[in-house]
Amino acid sequence: LAKTTQPISMDSYEGQEVNITCSHNNIATNDYITWYQQFPSQGPRFIIQGYKTKVTNEVASLFIPADRKSSTLSLPRVSLSDTAVYYCLVGSPWSYIPTFGRGTSLIVHP
């Protein structure tokens, strides 16, 4: 299973764009990259998923370079409510075992 490495914590201010990078050097050909968000006292919530290039939805964008050894979650114009822990996962459709890791704790300041 491909392991992931993320920064433990990040700080930002309201209105800024935040980019969280995840390293996954051993990603396999069939692996997808998935990001989750977790608020205190809640379970994680799916944000976005991608395989290559760029994916965008109403919440975030996901940038994946050609070699796929890393990916970047981009949150545009963050607000205080984006303060949460963000997890990056990699896995294939044939792998039932997702590995969450420790995630990145994002704190957004006023």
Next chain:
Amino acid sequence: DVKVTQSSRYLVKRTGEKVFLECVQDMDHENMFWYRQDPGLGLRLIYFSYDVKMKEKGDIPEGYSVSREKKERFSLILESASTNQTSMYLCASSRIDRLYSNQPQHFGDGTRLSIL
């Protein structure tokens, strides 16, 4: 919207007790998972199940067992609770789609279990 319901938000038990944590999902998902979450360690997978009566060990199965008698229900059992099992327990479910992307997991809000 998928709903994953865990039977208790908070639970206090004593050392040596047999503890049952229940999880129910309402979207007919094939996969169900049990995690524990501890400060600084992220989410660690205890067990998962991809079908009724099927189970697979995750990263930390020691001291736990699971039961899946019906598709919508997945139970985590602490056979003899110990203080080091004090933690937040999270249940999740997901659909199987072998052809395309990993289907997202849908989580419950967790059970905070304290073993005294």
